[in-house]
Amino acid sequence: MFSKIDFVGRWKTWFAISGALLLIGVGFIALRGMNLGIDFEGGAKFTITGLDSGTTTSDVRQALPAAEREDALIQTYGGDGYEVRTPVISEAESREVRDSLGEELGAEVSPTVISPTFGGQVRSQALQAVAAALIVIVVFISVRFEFAFAISAMVALLHDILITIGFYAITGREVNLVTVVAVLTILGYSLYDTIIIFDRIRENSPSAGYNKRRFDEMINTSIRQVVRRSIYTSISTLIPITALLIFGESTLSDFAFALLVGILAGTYSSIFVASPVLALYKQWRATAAKNKPAEQSA
Amino acid sequence: MSNRRNNILILGIVVVLIGIAAYLIFFRQPVSDATRLGLDLQGGVTATLEGSQESGEVSREEIEQAANIIRQRVDQLGVTEPEVQVSGTNQVVVSIPGITNPDETIEVIGGTAQLSFYQVLAFEEQPNVPEDEVEETRKDIEENLRDDEAYKKGETQILFEESPPPQGPGVYVAGYVVSDKAALTGQELKQNGANVDFGQTGKREVTLEFTRKGGSQMADLSQKMVNDGLANGEPSRLAIALDDDIQSAPTVQDQLGRQISINNDGLPEGLPEDEATQLETVLNTGALPVDMEVISNQTIGPTLGADSLNAGLLAALVGFGLVLIFLVIIYRVLGLLADLALVIYAFLLWGIIVAIPVTMTLPGLAGIVLSIGVAADANVVIFERIKEEVRRGKSPRSAVQAGFDKGFRAILDGNITTIIVALILYALSSAQVKGFALLLAIGVVLSMFTAVVVTRALLGLLSGRGVQLSPGMMGVSKQSIVDQRKAAV
Numbered sequence: 001m002f003s004k005i006d007f008v009g010r011w012k013t014w015f016a017i018s019g020a021l022l023l024i025g026v027g028f029i030a031l032r033g034m035n036l037g038i039d040f041e042g043g044a045k046f047t048i049t050g051l052d053s054g055t056t057t058s059d060v061r062q063a064l065p066a067a068e069r070e071d072a073l074i075q076t077y078g079g080d081g082y083e084v085r086t087p088v089i090s091e092a093e094s095r096e097v098r099d100s101l102g103e104e105l106g107a108e109v110s111p112t113v114i115s116p117t118f119g120g121q122v123r124s125q126a127l128q129a130v131a132a133a134l135i136v137i138v139v140f141i142s143v144r145f146e147f148a149f150a151i152s153a154m155v156a157l158l159h160d161i162l163i164t165i166g167f168y169a170i171t172g173r174e175v176n177l178v179t180v181v182a183v184l185t186i187l188g189y190s191l192y193d194t195i196i197i198f199d200r201i202r203e204n205s206p207s208a209g210y211n212k213r214r215f216d217e218m219i220n221t222s223i224r225q226v227v228r229r230s231i232y233t234s235i236s237t238l239i240p241i242t243a244l245l246i247f248g249e250s251t252l253s254d255f256a257f258a259l260l261v262g263i264l265a266g267t268y269s270s271i272f273v274a275s276p277v278l279a280l281y282k283q284w285r286a287t288a289a290k291n292k293p294a295e296q297s298a
Numbered sequence: 299m300s301n302r303r304n305n306i307l308i309l310g311i312v313v314v315l316i317g318i319a320a321y322l323i324f325f326r327q328p329v330s331d332a333t334r335l336g337l338d339l340q341g342g343v344t345a346t347l348e349g350s351q352e353s354g355e356v357s358r359e360e361i362e363q364a365a366n367i368i369r370q371r372v373d374q375l376g377v378t379e380p381e382v383q384v385s386g387t388n389q390v391v392v393s394i395p396g397i398t399n400p401d402e403t404i405e406v407i408g409g410t411a412q413l414s415f416y417q418v419l420a421f422e423e424q425p426n427v428p429e430d431e432v433e434e435t436r437k438d439i440e441e442n443l444r445d446d447e448a449y450k451k452g453e454t455q456i457l458f459e460e461s462p463p464p465q466g467p468g469v470y471v472a473g474y475v476v477s478d479k480a481a482l483t484g485q486e487l488k489q490n491g492a493n494v495d496f497g498q499t500g501k502r503e504v505t506l507e508f509t510r511k512g513g514s515q516m517a518d519l520s521q522k523m524v525n526d527g528l529a530n531g532e533p534s535r536l537a538i539a540l541d542d543d544i545q546s547a548p549t550v551q552d553q554l555g556r557q558i559s560i561n562n563d564g565l566p567e568g569l570p571e572d573e574a575t576q577l578e579t580v581l582n583t584g585a586l587p588v589d590m591e592v593i594s595n596q597t598i599g600p601t602l603g604a605d606s607l608n609a610g611l612l613a614a615l616v617g618f619g620l621v622l623i624f625l626v627i628i629y630r631v632l633g634l635l636a637d638l639a640l641v642i643y644a645f646l647l648w649g650i651i652v653a654i655p656v657t658m659t660l661p662g663l664a665g666i667v668l669s670i671g672v673a674a675d676a677n678v679v680i681f682e683r684i685k686e687e688v689r690r691g692k693s694p695r696s697a698v699q700a701g702f703d704k705g706f707r708a709i710l711d712g713n714i715t716t717i718i719v720a721l722i723l724y725a726l727s728s729a730q731v732k733g734f735a736l737l738l739a740i741g742v743v744l745s746m747f748t749a750v751v752v753t754r755a756l757l758g759l760l761s762g763r764g765v766q767l768s769p770g771m772m773g774v775s776k777q778s779i780v781d782q783r784k785a786a787v
Contacts (some may be wrong), residue, residue, distance in 0.1 A: 005717060047601045064588035078605060091592065095401060108599035121386075129726040133719050140718060144711055181661065181723065181731050185668060185738070188719035192672075192712035196679060198709040230680035232628060236678055237671030239624055242616025244667055247613035249606050250337075255664050 005196065005221045006066045008216040010274035011287040018159060018273060025166015034169055037176035038085060040123045042116030046101055047077055050108045051237030060084065063104035065096050074185050078249050088116055094167040108284045130161075130220075133187050145198055148281050153194045156274035160190045163265040164258055170171075178251055189259075190266025193230050200226045201278070209243050223275055234267040302762050312642060313653025332652045336659030336733065339607040341600035342395035347408050349388045357389040365390045366591075368407050371680045375403060381398055388413055390590070400597045406576060409541050412585045413484030413506075415516070416457075416476035417523055418535035418547055420448035422776040423472035425463045432460065432469055438475035445454040448475045453592045457537065462565055471617070474537050477771055481519045484585045486512025492581035494574045495559070501568025503561035504577050513556030516611025520554040527551075563608035571755070610663040617667055618644065621674050629681050633770040634755045636677040643673050643748040652705050661734035672716065676749035679712075680705035685774045695761060695767065701753050709750065713742050 002083055007014075038045050048060065057074050064072055068086050077083040084212050086097065093112045102109045134154065141150035142223040161183055207213065241263070244256035299775065324331045337344050349356040349364055361384055369382040370389055381393040392407055417591030420444055427435045436458055443449055443456050454475050463470040491507040508516060523534035533549040538560055545560050569577070622640060626632035647666065651658065687696060699723055716738070723735035 029382050047599075047602055049599060049605060067564070078609075081602075091595075092481070108601045110602045112596040113592075113594065115591075115593040117348065125726055129722055132726065133722045136718050137715060140715065177731065178661070181664075181734055184723055186720055188716040193713045196708045196711045197716065199711060203704075211655055225686065226565065232678045232682065233675040235676040236621055236624060237668070239620045240614070240667045240671050243617030243620065244613045244664065247609055247616060248664075249609040251606070251660050252610055252613060252664055255661075259668070282507040 002224055004226050006220060007271065007277045008075055008219050010273075011019060011280065012214060014272035014276060017158065017270070018163070022159075022162055022166060025169055028166065028169035032169060032172070034130075034165070035174050035175040037116050037120060038112070038119065040119045040126075042088045042114050042119040044086045044089050044114070045112045046097060046099070047081065047110045047112075048084065048085075048101060048105060048107050049077070049081040049110070051080055051082070051105060051154055052107075053080055055080075055082070055107075057082070060101070060105065063101050065093075065100050067117055080168055083250070089113075106164055106171060120293050122177060126177070127129040128185070129180070133184055137187070137191060141195075141198075145202060148278060148285070149198050151281060152274045152278040153191060153198070155277045156194055156269040157275050158192055159263040159269045160186055160262055164262045167261045168258070172176050172259060173254065176253045176254070182262065185259060186262030186266060189263055190269060193233065193266050194270035196233070197275060198278075201275070203248050208226065212283055212286065215282055219275050223271055225269060230267060230270060234263055236258050237263060250272050301758060305758040305762070308751060308755040309759065310493070312755075313647055314405070316642065316647070319646055319652075322649055322652045324384070334655050334657045335603075335607070336657045336662070337393050337395055337596075338598050339603050339610075339658060340391065340395055341598045341603040343397050343400040343403060343595070343597050344393045345393065345404050345408065345592050345595040346385070347390045347392065347590040348593045349586075349590050351588045352569060353636075355639070356588050358387065361388055361390065364447055364586045364590060367583050367586055368392060370734075371407050371579060374408065374579050374583075389567065389593075396600070400556055400595070404592055404595060406580065408590050410578055412541055412589075413487065413581060414539045416480055416482035416537040416539065417481040417519065417526075418474045418476055418537050419454060420446045420475040421472055421535065421547070423470065425470050425564065426466045427471045428468050430510055432471055435471045439471065443473050443475050446475060450455050453478055453657075457539055457544050459544055459547065462544075467687055470522065472544070472547070474547060475695070476537055476539075480539075482508075482512060482515050486515065487581065488512075490582050492578050494578050495536075497559060497561060499568075500573050501561060501565075502571065503559045503568055504581070505557060505559045506573055506581070507723075508554070508556045516554050516556070516558070520550050523550045524553060539678040539738045540580075587661060606660055610660060612762070614663060614667050614670075618670055625674060625677065628773055630773045632677075632684070632757075632773070633679050636674070636681070638756060639677065639748045639753045640670070642752060643745055644670070646748070647694065647741060647744055651737075657733065657738060659733040661731060661745070664739045665734040665737035669745060671744030672713070672742055676709045676713075676745055677753060679709050680750070681772070685772055687774060688774050690768050694772070698757055698761070702750070704752060713746055716742050 022066060060074050061069055061072065064084065068089065071087055075083045075085075075087040084097075084101070086232075091113065094111055098109050099109045101107070134157065137157070138150045138154055142151055164183060165175075166178065194214070201219055204222050204225075205220050206218070238260065241256045241259045244252050244261060246253075248256060300578075323329060326332075335769075347368075349361050365382055365384050369380075372380040372382060372392065372394065375394075377394050377397055379395055381391075383391045385391045386461070394403060397403055420443060422439050424435050424439070439458075440456055448454065449456070454480050457474050457476055459470070459474070460473045461470050486508050488507045493505050493507075495503055495505045497503045520536070523536065527533040527550070533551055535547045536550050536554075537547040538545045538558075597664065597681050622637045625636045625640075627633070629636065647669070650656070656662065666761075680701050683705040684697045687697035687700045720735045720739035720742070724732050
């Protein structure tokens with residue numbers, strides 16, 4: 001499979017594909033911004049279930065107290081439910097909204113109220129978790145493989161995270177705590193893919209010194225040997241995730257969406273980003289090493 | 299053959315484990331009660347309370363103490379399986395399943411129950427305010443009191459009382475200017491010093507008994523107030539506040555001693571019964587050592603919980619089924635073995651969840667679904683390696699040997715990174731996310747056992763019985779073997 005593709009030599013093509021996707025994502029983030037959920041900003045969310053069929057968004061809006069009617073964001077939830085999001089409101093106001101929705105619509109209302117303080121904490125915790133994960137992973141790969149591998153894996157990881165965030169901006173999906181968990185899972189997962197390829201590169205690495213043509217060819221061979229494996233492992237993970245995306249209610253479906261994008265990006269990046277970066281980095285180090293003695297003697 | 303003995307031993311262990319899991323899941327209790335469901339799946343209330351105090355940081359001890367007090371209060375609500383946990387350095391997470399009146403509950407558990415006594419410096423009252431004008435009246439009173447000469451910014455504060463009026467309809471609303479610092483607090487209350495009682499007039503009241511020290515402080519305070527009253531020609535009032543809400547502000551005519559009572563003369567029977575018992579509970583379980591503020595609170599209705607559970611289970615089962623089919627299509631006989639290992643995996647995972655027990659939440663369900671994928675991955679990695687070795691012309695038997703040996707290193711490295719991520723998630727995140735991280739970690743470790751050790755034992759036993767695997771049975775076509783040989787040449 002893929003026996004004719006030059007994974008390392010045509011790196012410009014692969015990087016261009018990633019670059020285009022990243023640019024579109026960044027463009028959307030710049031123009032439209034991220035749809036941050038109440039987990040990070042604080043606010044209130046009311047999930048309405050057990051509605052009479054035929055209840056429309058405007059029915060829901062009419063059922064809100066006058067103070068919240070304007071600013072509330074109303075979305076469908078699952079098959080026949082709705083979710084109402086409001087900016088930060090007081091405990092008493094949230095009770096009022098809950099009671100009013102429940103009485104007017106005759107439905108079950110499940111409120112979630114998050115204060116801005118809590119939202120801020122969640123945000124900084126999430127960032128800490130991502131940063132900590134990245135650092136530990138770099139150390140781990142440096143120990144098990146070598147630093148060059150760690151750098152390449154890191155580039156691939158950042159690539160996957162950015163693509164995932166970009167897709168969130170493009171689709172306008174809500175970014176919440178679940179998204180952060182998904183991103184961390186993607187970190188672990190994309191790395192799994194990359195490590196399987198790097199493991200083969202490590203196995204095939206000659207003990208002799210670096211030679212660009214040989215090293216690049218060796219990477220190509222290694223990828224060809226494991227590419228099927230890497231695609232199958234992705235499929236075997238994507239199957240249950242797709243099931244979550246289709247059958248899960250909103251939280252699970254959001255989670256699955258992030259994973260779907262992230263794992264696709266991860267499979268691509270471990271083949272088309274991590275390995276070429278490794279080759280380029282090795283080449284750069286080799287050139288630098290060659291030039292250094294030359295400079296000194298001059 | 300020792301190899302064969304090993305395989306039989308491993309499979310024997312698996313059978314025993316399955317037996318234990320089956321006992322835990324099916325026989326120890328009805329199956330429906332086996333798995334502990336989180337609030338997001340069965341409905342209930344979760345609230346996160348954050349402690350703070352003016353004097354700076356909240357210590358670990360204080361927050362533990364606060365959690366203990368909250369636990370006692372929750373226990374007195376008589377609900378089933380409440381959970382109270384300390385989270386981070388200054389937060390307490392309270393989860394109460396199947397509760398119907400979240401508002402009152404949160405008030406009872408989160409009220410600091412800081413009892414304070416103040417000398418009233420100035421006050422204004424409105425006896426019969428209609429329900430919907432209370433907020434406005436409070437604002438008016440606050441404005442007026444700010445202009446009063448008794449109000450000094452930084453030294454005094456304005457507290458309010460809202461209660462049923464002595465006569466007529468509406469609400470009695472009053473604002474009081476009092477010192478920033480309480481003259482006496484609930485710390486000076488005797489142990490179990492609060493009691494519901496009926497006063498001389500037969501009205502329900504809560505009596506408070508102070509410690510010796512508290513009693514003498516109260517005597518000093520009331521003496522001063524009596525003197526001030528004589529000087530001003532108007533009796534002073536003593537404001538009794540619970541968490542910054544004034545309960546009552548009686549006039550003080552005489553020196554007070556170690557016993558005083560909180561009452562409500564406005565109502566025919568005195569304090570309403572629930573209010574009196576609530577007051578007794580919070581005062582006797584003690585004031586929280588720090589102010590607790592509800593910073594997030596989530597109520598999940600029972601229908602919403604059931605919907606989430608059904609959707610999650612459906613997704614997990616469909617995903618699981620499709621992965622089983624996928625493995626058989628790609629790896630034929632090897633795939634069947636992997637499927638068997640996956641089913642064992644799923645069952646043992648359930649057993650572990652029941653045994654620990656892990657509370658199943660929505661994120662936890664996601665962790666399980668993901669770990670099914672990871673478990674299948676380990677088999678894919680090994681089987682691809684086996685197929686590769688077969689294509690290189692190795693006999694199926696030595697290909698299996700090589701596949702497991704060489705595949706294991708990649709699986710180990712890959713899984714360690716997943717476990718690292720899971721541990722970081724567990725350490726750094728909120729309770730909800732912890733469920734996901736825990737199940738992912740358990741799943742990954744268990745999957746290494748079933749996908750590598752168990753599959754290998756099954757395969758070993760199969761070939762030991764004289765079953766020969768042809769390349770076709772592993773999903774390797776003859777053509778690809780020929781191709782590989784050509785390429786090698």
